Amino acid sequence: MTTVLPIRAPWREATRALRDGAVKLAGFVATPLVPADYLDLLSPLHSATELRGRIVAVEPETPDAATLVIKPGRGWRRHIAGQYVRVGVDVDGVRLWRAYSLTSPLDRPDGCLTITVKAIPGGVVSNHLVRRARAGTIVQLDQACGEFTLPETGPAKVLFVTAGSGITPVMGMLRNRDDRLADVVVVHSAPTPRDVIFGAELGRLAENGHIRLVKRHTDTDGMLDAATLEDLVPDLAERETWACGPLGLLDAMERHFERTGRADQLHTERFRPNTLVTGEGGQVSFAKSGTVIEVDGATPLLEAGEAAGVLMPSGCRMGICFGCVAPLREGAVRDLRSGDLTTAAAGDGVLIQTCVSAAAGACDIDL
């Protein structure tokens, strides 16, 4: 047995003073850069302020999906099963951020995390990650976030309803299952059997009695709807449900749970914002960068600013994480999800979510 001798307080103070001094000195040495800029040359994963990761492997899952194994940098904190991580990838020289569900076990011995990406038609980032990403590439990371997780004390019976890549956060939970997931039904829908991400692993979980798996193939069975779901899962009314998939499926699920008075029993995860309305558009000026552009009423200000070369903070791109918030100095914007109008008079500096807001007249944004 080893014992750790407590360091006496004066020593601790001295080491702290020494360390603070060293940090200050390093700052003098590096100005106008910061010491981390030079450390990045040697070890890009070392930085505690700029969280990055290195792609360790790209493993194909289906013809158009792949799992990326990423070694996160020093600043990575643990995630909760079901959460997503935002990944910044340089595609053709341009840094683009997207959110992907974490699929890795929390106690992976190599400390790596995994995300599973499905290449969607026309998807710049997803196609790049699935088809062009190579081991060794450095990507930018954010800490994991998201509310699509199991509660501390699990419900007796659980239902997962997923479609396509919607299986990814659920697989994150299944791989980290504990006694909270004793009675689980998974209803998963994909176009054909070969499109089922994690098909073999789901099959094994079912064979071993960990889950009851209901596979649906939309090419032959048609789209999953609430009525079919009641047939497939007779005890649906007793199951707290987590659903992830296309907007149509989630909307149908929400209507069903609302109708049966169980809205609080349904948890959904959306990969894209639900656009209800579009604004009017207008001239948008970015005060700090001096950029002025004409934007239509359907384009989120985040995308418009990025396209014009403005350094826009960004997050989940679906109005959840508030990572994209910026002050609207003056003008009017419309929330693309609800149609709500937000106006700011000169000097107001109203904080708006640029990823789900479009111009509804001239706007002056403090970026």
Add this chain to the structure above:
Amino acid sequence: MTVIQKKTDNPIAHLSAQDIEDLGAELDAIRADVIASRGERDAAYIRRVIDAQRTLELSSRALLLVSLFPPAWLAGTAGLAVAKILENMEIGHNVMHGQWDWMRDPKIHSTTWEWDHASPSEMWKHSHNELHHTYTNVIGKDNDLGYGIMRVDEDQRWVPLNLGQPLWNFVNACFFEYGIAAYDLELGKNWSSRKDNPEFQLQAKAVLAKIRAQMTKDYVVHPLLSGLAAPTTLAANAVANLVRNLWSHSVIMCGHFPEGVETFEKKSIVGETRGEWYLRQMLGAANIEGGPLTHLMAGNLSFQIEHHLFPDLPSNRYQEIAPRVQELFERYGLTYATGSLPSQVVSAWKKVIRLSLPNGFFDRLKSVRTPAAAVEVAAQLTGTRPPTRERAAA
């Protein structure tokens, strides 16, 4: 040179308004081609240059820790000078122009970049990007024409202070980064009213803070880290800064001062069209010929013409589009001002010396043969007998 509008052989007289707009459209097409093809290769280029610059700086500074050993001093000083030049020219200047903003990398972005220079990036961007690049070579608008301390155009008024401008120019070259900071502060204009100009005071404070940080790094911390080698490291850093200043001053002087570069009247830019703006940029800058190393060390300002046409295109693309730009010059009957680095430096210096005297005096001095004639010229210069138009023409 004389403003283009007053010239008897106006080099753009042969262009119709339509020609100028066509020229503008052709330049827009070149720009669009570069923007459409900007991508991974360009991003890899700037990242490689930044990594190389930082590695060179780190290793040079490491060498200088043992700068008591003469070969280490020599290699360290040379490496540091090159690193400082790259940092200011190919990286700092170009990043702050927004040439790499399209990468959306917050670490390489015009709004976040700070450089190894006395002038804080925010101030420099205003005086350089907004003023100089907009009003390029417009007399009375573009203070880069002589930086407010020199006369580099016949149409700038001569004052006796100009007699010393070859000396001012040399001193400015040695302390170029401080000269730029003073220039960005508009020190000359603001000095007398400094007490009741809070904005100036704020900016001056920022400059002083920047200078203090730079000086502490180069002249206190790094020498002290070298222990016994402190004096030699201090000398090395001073030499590296001097070399960087002399080099960047020379390259920048070649951009607008050599013979063949045109200047413009203030009223000529009222209602200027996009095509006319392009034309002014084409004629208001001069290039430097040389190999890849010259271009890299010049921050690609050796393609000053291309840079002035498209200040925000990635610097590595200027040499690629130069042949297309040059072809346009030929097709539209314009002169593409270019020359080797030594010839352009000499040309610029000649102008600084020639225009230190009032118009026409330099040629008259050259023809002075007798002491009496010299006295006559000197008397006119000192104002005892101001030159008249007739005399100057005689």
